[in-house]
Amino acid sequence: MLEGEKVKGLFSRKTMGGGGDQTKQVTIKVNHGEHVVDGSGEVYTVDVSPNDSVKALKERISAMISADPERLCLSFGPTERVIGKRFCRDPLVDEETTLVKQYSFLQWIEQFPHWSLTARLATDTPPPPGVAIRKAAASAENEDPDEAVAEAYRTGELVKPEDLPAPWGDKGLDVYKRDPLVRSIGDNPLPPSYGDSVPSNVKTKRTGAGWEPSDVEQIPNVLDLE
Numbered sequence: 204m205l206e207g208e209k210v211k212g213l214f215s216r217k218t219m220g221g222g223g224d225q226t227k228q229v230t231i232k233v234n235h236g237e238h239v240v241d242g243s244g245e246v247y248t249v250d251v252s253p254n255d256s257v258k259a260l261k262e263r264i265s266a267m268i269s270a271d272p273e274r275l276c277l278s279f280g281p282t283e284r285v286i287g288k289r290f291c292r293d294p295l296v297d298e299e300t301t302l303v304k305q306y307s308f309l310q311w312i313e314q315f316p317h318w319s320l321t322a323r324l325a326t327d328t329p330p331p332p333g334v335a336i337r338k339a340a341a342s343a344e345n346e347d348p349d350e351a352v353a354e355a356y357r358t359g360e361l362v363k364p365e366d367l368p369a370p371w372g373d374k375g376l377d378v379y380k381r382d383p384l385v386r387s388i389g390d391n392p393l394p395p396s397y398g399d400s401v402p403s404n405v406k407t408k409r410t411g412a413g414w415e416p417s418d419v420e421q422i423p424n425v426l427d428l429e
Contacts, residue, residue, distance in 0.1 A: 226252045227309055230319035233268055246319075253304035257287040257296075260303060264322055276325035279308040283321070290326045294369035294376055331371045333361045 233245045247267050251260060258272070265272040277286040286306055287298045303309065312318050329335075334352055337360075341351035355361040364371040368379070 225254075226250050227312065229309075229312055230317075231264055231267070232319050232321050234321050234323040251303060251309065253302065253309060255303045256299055257301045257303065258298035261287065261298065268322065270322075270324075274325050276323050278321045278323075279306070280311070280318075284308075286320070288325065290328055292328045292370040295379060328370050331361070331364050331367055337361060 227250070228248050229251045231247045231249055233247070245268070247264075249260075249263055249267065257277075261272040261275050261277065264270075264277070265275050274291065276288070276290075278284060279286060284306075286303075286308070287301065288296045308318075308320065333355070337352050337355050338348035341348045352361065356363050366372055366374065368374045369376055
């Protein structure tokens with residue numbers, strides 16, 4: 204027990220650069236299940252700067268708990284808001300360029316110091332679009348799910364993985380692109396950015412959205428089809 208406390212203490216020292224006085228000590232709770240369970244798991248302390256990249260933060264935590272940073276999932280708050288990639292090989296989040304200050308958890312922790320981040324094993328890459336539904340239908344009919352999927356690939360009912368965009372195939376990320384004006388929270392796993400907009404109670408704002416729904420190309424987010 205004492206040895207464990209010594210290890211935890213090593214990671215509570217302020218050894219980071221670039222954060223200055225903004226660097227905060229944050230509690231990390233390790234959870235071994237799919238969802239956060241109060242009072243369970245190991246507890247550690249790590250220094251976090253708003254200027255840290257999500258990748259650097261994950262690497263620091265992974266070294267502390269002896270885990271693979273590529274398999275680490277961080278979340279915060281009662282809704283388990285994911286910080287960084289939502290699952291293994293998530294193509295929509297670049298953790299090297301995504302900074303901690305793009306999220307709000309440091310501000311919340313400053314107000315409520317007993318709040319913490321949760322670290323757990325990231326979920327696997329979701330199955331390609333249509334696969335889970337096809338397997339469920341086959342199981343309901345007492346058919347072999349894998350054979351049903353293979354047949355769907357042969358007949359063209361399902362798009363083969365190699366013809367899909369990341370994370371399944373190599374067709375790039377163009378299918379995920381959205382106009383910034385109509386991008387929703389569901390389409391964009393990163394925190395919303397409101398640019399340089401400044402709230403004002405003296406300026407009259409134009410009514411309406413500034414665009415017509417008919418002008419917006421409707422492209423399904425293939426990660427959210429199932």
